[in-house]
Amino acid sequence: MAKLYFKYGAMKSGKTTDIIKTYYNYKEKGMNVLIMKPGDDKKAGSNIQSRSGAELNADYVVLLNIDVYQLITYHLIDNNVDVIIVDEAQFLTPKQVDELSEVVDQFDIPVLCYGLRADAFSNMFPGSQRLFEISDKIEELKAICKCGKKATFNLRLNKIDGELIPVFEGEQVSIDGIDAEYDSVCRPCYKKLRREYGKKKQEE
Numbered sequence: 021m022a023k024l025y026f027k028y029g030a031m032k033s034g035k036t037t038d039i040i041k042t043y044y045n046y047k048e049k050g051m052n053v054l055i056m057k058p059g060d061d062k063k064a065g066s067n068i069q070s071r072s073g074a075e076l077n078a079d080y081v082v083l084l085n086i087d088v089y090q091l092i093t094y095h096l097i098d099n100n101v102d103v104i105i106v107d108e109a110q111f112l113t114p115k116q117v118d119e120l121s122e123v124v125d126q127f128d129i130p131v132l133c134y135g136l137r138a139d140a141f142s143n144m145f146p147g148s149q150r151l152f153e154i155s156d157k158i159e160e161l162k163a164i165c166k167c168g169k170k171a172t173f174n175l176r177l178n179k180i181d182g183e184l185i186p187v188f189e190g191e192q193v194s195i196d197g198i199d200a201e202y203d204s205v206c207r208p209c210y211k212k213l214r215r216e217y218g219k220k221k222q223e224e
């Protein structure tokens with residue numbers, strides 16, 4: 021039986037590198053890989069690029085109102101699919117996660133979802149919550165904080181006067197490299213930065 025996988029990790033935990041490696045592993049065995057990426061606006065794009073420069077293109081960028089089960093059903097009329105990889109899976113709606121589980125159960129196709137656990141303010145993404153609830157296999161991809169501890173928090177950085185400043189409030193979604201930059205840090209370092217930058221804000 022095929023399984024629904026959730027591979028989660030903070031920013032810079034190597035999710036994209038793992039996606040690209042997995043993609044080529046399947047391809048070398050002559051298998052058909054379908055790549056999907058949820059996107060709620062035009063900024064998302066279909067490009068999947070690792071920090072080392074390797075890149076892939078998503079076959080589908082799915083909007084929030086798309087029924088993913090139906091989409092795959094249509095795709096399977098003319099195509100064979102052996103495995104589905106979902107990048108940025110935190111942006112799936114909970115309903116779409118359920119639809120992907122239907123793809124796994126009805127078509128016996130494994131679905132590998134890669135995504136973040138929580139946003140830059142340590143609130144879980146609804147799509148990730150659903151993946152934690154119903155996935156068959158859950159794996160953590162580890163990132164390392166500057167201090168050497170495991171990084172589990174995503175730190176959002178806004179460029180202000182050419183300097184990157186940590187921010188601790190704002191919208192849940194702010195696209196990496198476009199609206200903001202991110203770093204991954206451990207919880208103690210995140211709290212320390214929040215205290216420091218909170219204090220600076222009060223002094224202004």
Ligand SMILES: [Zn+2]
Nearest residue numbers: 165167206209
């Ligand atoms: Zn740290």
